[in-house]
Amino acid sequence: MECVIREATVEDCENLMSLIHEIADFHHLLEDVTINSQVLKADGFGKDPFFKCLLAEQPVEKGCKPARPIGHALYFFGYNVNHGRMVYLENLYVVAEFRGKGIGKQLLSKVAEIALEAGCVEMKFVTMEWNRPAKEFYVRLGAHDTTDSEDLHCMVLDRDALQRLRQHGKEKMTR
Structure with missing residues (x-):
C-alpha cells in the first residue's frame, strides 16, 4: 500500500499519543503509559530531543479530509562499545x-536509511515474547534474536530504582 512517510513535528504529538495508546492497548500495557502529549513535545521537540519519530500517513485524496496517521516508528541513536x-x-x-500492507516495512526502511546516513552499524529493538507475527516479520527482514544466541537479558531500572541508586552514590561520596 502506498503511504506517506515523514518526520513527525511538534504538531503531531496528539496523534502520536493516540498511536502510543493504541500500541500499549495492543500489548495489554495501557495502564503503564504515564506520558502525555506535553511530555512528547518536551522530550521529542525541545532543545535536546531524546527521540525522533516517523509517521506513516494514508495519502490525501484531492478535496478529502486531512492525512490520517496510520503508523509510526519512534527511535533514538545510541552507541554500542563493540560495534559503534x-x-x-x-x-x-x-x-x-x-497491517500486512507493507507500512511497517516502509517505516523500518526509512529508519534504516536515516541510521546508515548517520553512520550506524546496527538497529536494536525488543518485541514481546507472545507477539509471534512481529518476531516473524523482523526475521523476514533479516533480524536475529539475541535472547539465546548472545545470552542477553533486557534489564530496566525504574524511576524508584534510579533514585535509590543516586542516593546510594551521594551517601558514598559524603563518607
Whole structure:
C-alpha cells in the first residue's frame, strides 16, 4: 500500500499519543503509559530531543479530509562499545486495519536509511515474547534474536530504582 512517510513535528504529538495508546492497548500495557502529549513535545521537540519519530500517513485524496496517521516508528541513536553507532527502535506500530500492507516495512526502511546516513552499524529493538507475527516479520527482514544466541537479558531500572541508586552514590561520596 502506498503511504506517506515523514518526520513527525511538534504538531503531531496528539496523534502520536493516540498511536502510543493504541500500541500499549495492543500489548495489554495501557495502564503503564504515564506520558502525555506535553511530555512528547518536551522530550521529542525541545532543545535536546531524546527521540525522533516517523509517521506513516494514508495519502490525501484531492478535496478529502486531512492525512490520517496510520503508523509510526519512534527511535533514538545510541552507541554500542563493540560495534559503534547504533539506532534503537523504541516503538513500531501500524494501525490494525493497515497491517500486512507493507507500512511497517516502509517505516523500518526509512529508519534504516536515516541510521546508515548517520553512520550506524546496527538497529536494536525488543518485541514481546507472545507477539509471534512481529518476531516473524523482523526475521523476514533479516533480524536475529539475541535472547539465546548472545545470552542477553533486557534489564530496566525504574524511576524508584534510579533514585535509590543516586542516593546510594551521594551517601558514598559524603563518607
